[in-house]
Amino acid sequence: MNGQQMVLKLNDISSKKPGNIAAIFSLSNGYVGIQASNPINGSNDTGTLVNGFFEYSPITYGEAAAFYPKNNQTIVPVLNLRKIILLDENHHRFDTATIKDISLNLENGQLHEVYEVSNQAHKKIEMTVVSAIDQKNLSFYGIKFSFKPLSYKGKLIVDKRFKLDAISEAADIGAQEDPRKTRRVNSAAKQIIASADDREILKIATKKSNQSITIQGRSISKKLLTERDLTTSFDLTYIYQVSKGDENKVVPIEQHSFVKIKENSHQFWEKVWQQSAVMISGNDEINLALHFNIFQLNQAAGRDGHTNIAAKGLTGPGYEGHTFWDTEMYMMPYFIYTNPEIAKSLLIYRYHTLAFARKRARELGVDSGALFAWRSINGEETSAYYPASTAAYHLNGDIAYAIGKYYETTDDDEFMEKYGFEILLETARFWREFGSWTEKNGQKKFEFLTVTGPDEYTAMVDNNYFTNRMAENNLQLAYTVGHKLAVSNPKILLKLNTSENELRQFQHLSTNIYFPRNTQYAINAQDDSFFSKPIWPFQTTPNSQYPLLLHYHPLHIYRYQVNKQADTILADFLFPETITESQLGREFDYYEKITTHDSSLSRSIFSAVAARMGNVKKAYSYFSDTVRMDLIDLQGNTEDGLHLANLGGSWLDVVQGFAGMQVTAQGILKILPHLPEEWNSFEFRLMFKKRLLKFVIDQQITEITLINGDPLEVIINQKKYTLSKIIKINN
CATH class of the missing domain: 2.60.420.10 (Maltose phosphorylase, domain 3)
Known part of the structure; x- marks a missing residue:
């Protein structure tokens, strides 16, 4: 692939809205994310996100009940590190910047931008911005500004000092109208704790979560406030170091340079493409889109075992910076098969949240095992609407599935002994205690009641097929992995307070789980009650009423056969050896007709399954939307951040679908x-x-x-x- 095809430019995106540009051209390294906001017009307090840096705010219920989550967790945007103030010789501000060009080099991670900057007197200069984020020493970010005279050739005052705008308390913006948006909590205290000509140090501390961030900024030219003659062009370069508490200070800022940041970035991306390059011959547009998706996936992943991937990564604050089941089902496969070390770190994050998961299981009346949080930053459940969150118990099985795939691919016994098997054991114990025995067609079967599957338009049902399939796999994994590890390390069972007898219980349960079936269509039923409901009136629903969740009460939607996203079809994708080709065709045809794809998670699965069926034309249609979703703003909310799970889904389509x-x-x-x-x-x-x-x-x-x-x-x-x-x- 030539270099031209590895550069994303302004003309490659359909919407030129500032929010879309900021998200699509953002830079991150799994630790800190820098949105590509306009350096002149952008806000002081937005544009920089730190993975895991959040604040609490109370959840307000009209009517509360026992063990409802008490607090929201919201990622806190910190100071805009791209913000710059330009003044002319009369101290009149250059307050308008029009973007002329922007390009993101996917081979080396460098962002290049050109702006025409003007003031109210219509004096103009050209500003070129080159930036990169360090992919080795993760706390470092570098940015270089180059100024060129156009109609203004006098003195230019450049102010790159930290600016502290007035900070508002919790502002609940957009959270009620659209649950995909964030609850912008801006209650963190900010204080400049050191200042000199060439550097400043800023501390940002949250009041309720008791976290802190230290940002150190340094001017390579020795001054943060600079006055230069613009009769000729000149450059100014700045280095920033963003640290959580006292972390990431191994390399002093004085010993780091913009050249080193760019080198570390280039080396990282060189390795990424060596291990995970995907090249398509015959469609340069799709090729570029796919490489962009893989680029952003790698940028988003936490690598320290204590942070994960938010639904929007670090490209925007949408969904409040929360991690969902998206990681294990849509993004984890890419890392398992291309960068297992990052996959392991993401799974270790789940291990570090086990204490919260055990507590949550007890709150739900389950006496042993663990139930992971549906949406969270640190592992505590933060969702106020349990029918579409806590009731989605399948998350436990999703995490177990990812652990099984990681182990299958890497044979990493050390990970299993230290982390993975304990998660499998605790999630298997949850299923054992949560489920119940019943008689179905004259046979004793194990079932799971009052659950919500992946399809959030169908909530609180009995025996969701996907959930039951994930539970079956989870229980079987606990049994097989436990036996395997016990052979090489007999003490492992004693260490985790389990036994051969408990492992056999898991196997017995897994072989007796009930799966609902529709005999009329000879397909797996999404749940026990799904086919007793009328089909949603698609013919009389105008396009303006989609996504349905923004226009209809949940109880209205729940009465119908209508899917927000792939559910039973997702199970068919994950467990291809459990279904025949003829039945898969029948299931695909039925569920496709009632799926709205209101979720960004849906199209990629329909594409991959259609490809496996040999229906390549339909698969490609779904894939075309999937791979370009954010570049064409298909969902209409790219400005809130990229759809990271969908980015992973595009890789799934190529590798597990078309291949x-x-x-x-x-x-x-x-x-x-x-x-x-x-x-x-x-x-x-x-x-x-x-x-x-x-x-x-x-x-x-x-x-x-x-x-x-x-x-x-x-x-x-x-x-x-x-x-x-x-x-x-x-x-």
């Missing part, structure tokens, strides 16, 4: 490709069992190259081969 990549029950990598007619070929790379593999697929040939690692067995088009160096198979 048909699966891992069999025997642990063998399997490929069954379906090439879209719009492409000449496509290729991608995977990490699998400590091996780096390259796949190239065109209309005639599937080629797999073992870049490094030992030989392994693979399945291509239903036939088994031993890959020692390279295999070429006719399609």
Whole structure:
């Protein structure tokens, strides 16, 4: 792929709204995120987000009940590190900046912008901004401003000192009208604790969550307030260090340079593309969009085991900076197969929230095990609407599924012994205590009552198919992993206060879980009551009334067969060996007709499943919307932050959809490709069992190259081969 195809430019996005530009062209490293806000017109107090830095605010209920969450958690935007003040020689402010060009280099992580800046006297200068964020020493960010005279050639005063605007208390903006937006809590106290000509240190502390951030800014030119003659062009460069408390101060700011920041960024991205490049021949627009999605996925992921990926990453404050089930189902697969170390860190985050999860299970009346928070930053449940959150118990199974896939791919026994098995054990215990035995068709079956599946338009039902399938997998994983680890480390069961008998209980439950079925259509039923409801009146619902959640009361929606997103179809995607091709076709046809795709999580799953079915035309239609969702602002809210789960979904579509990549029950990598007619070929790379593999697929040939690692067995088009160096198979 040539360099031109690895640069995202202004013309590559459909909406030029400032909020969209700020989110799409943002820079982050999983720790700190910098939105590409206008340096002249942007706010002082927004634009910079720190992963895990949040504030509490009380949840107000009209009528409360026992164990409702007491507090919101909202990510706190800190000072805008891009903000700059320009004055002419008469101290008149240049207060308008029009963007002329912007480009994000996906190969090295550098952002390049050009603005025309003017004042009320219509004097103009050109300002070029180059910025990068450090991908090794994560607390560092560098930005260089270059100024060029246009109609103004006098003295230019450049002020890059920290500015502290008046801070308002909790402002509940937009949270009631649109639950996807944030609750902008701005109650953090800000104080400049040190100041000199060339540097300032700012401390930001939250009042209720008791967190603090220290930001140190340094001017390479030795002055934060500079007066220069603009008869010729000149540059000014600034370095910022953002630290949580006393963390990330291993490298003093004096020893860091903008050159080093750019070098560390370039080296990081070089490794990313070496391990996870996906290249499409035949459609440069889709190719660029896919690389952008992968770029932003890598930028968003917390890497310290204590932070995760927010629904919007660090590109915007939407959904208040919360982590959901999105991570494990949509984003984790990319990291498992391309950067297992980051996948492990994301899973360790869940381990560090186990204490909150155990407490939540007790609050729900379950005497053992753990129930992870539906939406949270630090692991405490913060959702005030339990029918579409806490009742979505499938999150436990989603986390267990991701752990199982990580282990299947890496054989990381150390992770399992330290972290993974304990999570599997605690989630399996939850299912055991939460479920109940019943008689179905003359047989004793284990079922789960009053739950909500992935489809948030169907809440509080019995035996949601997806939930039951995830619970079955969770229980079986606890059994098989426990037995495997006990062989190599007999003390592991004693350490976690479990036994062979408890493991056998899990296996017994997993083999007796009930799955609802609709006999009329010969398909899996989404839940026990789904087919007793009328179908939503799609023909009389105007387009202006979508998404339904913004226009209809939840109880109105719950009375109908209507899906916000993939539910049973998602289970079919995750467990392909549990369903025949003919039944999958019937299920896809039925559920597709009643799915609105109001959720950004939906289209990618329908695309991947359609591709596996061989319906490549339909798969490509869904994929086209998925891969460009934020670049075309398909959901209409990109300005609140990118849809990170959907970005992961676009990778799923290519690798697990069009390439048909699966891992069999025997642990063998399997490929069954379906090439879209719009492409000449496509290729991608995977990490699998400590091996780096390259796949190239065109209309005639599937080629797999073992870049490094030992030989392994693979399945291509239903036939088994031993890959020692390279295999070429006719399609």
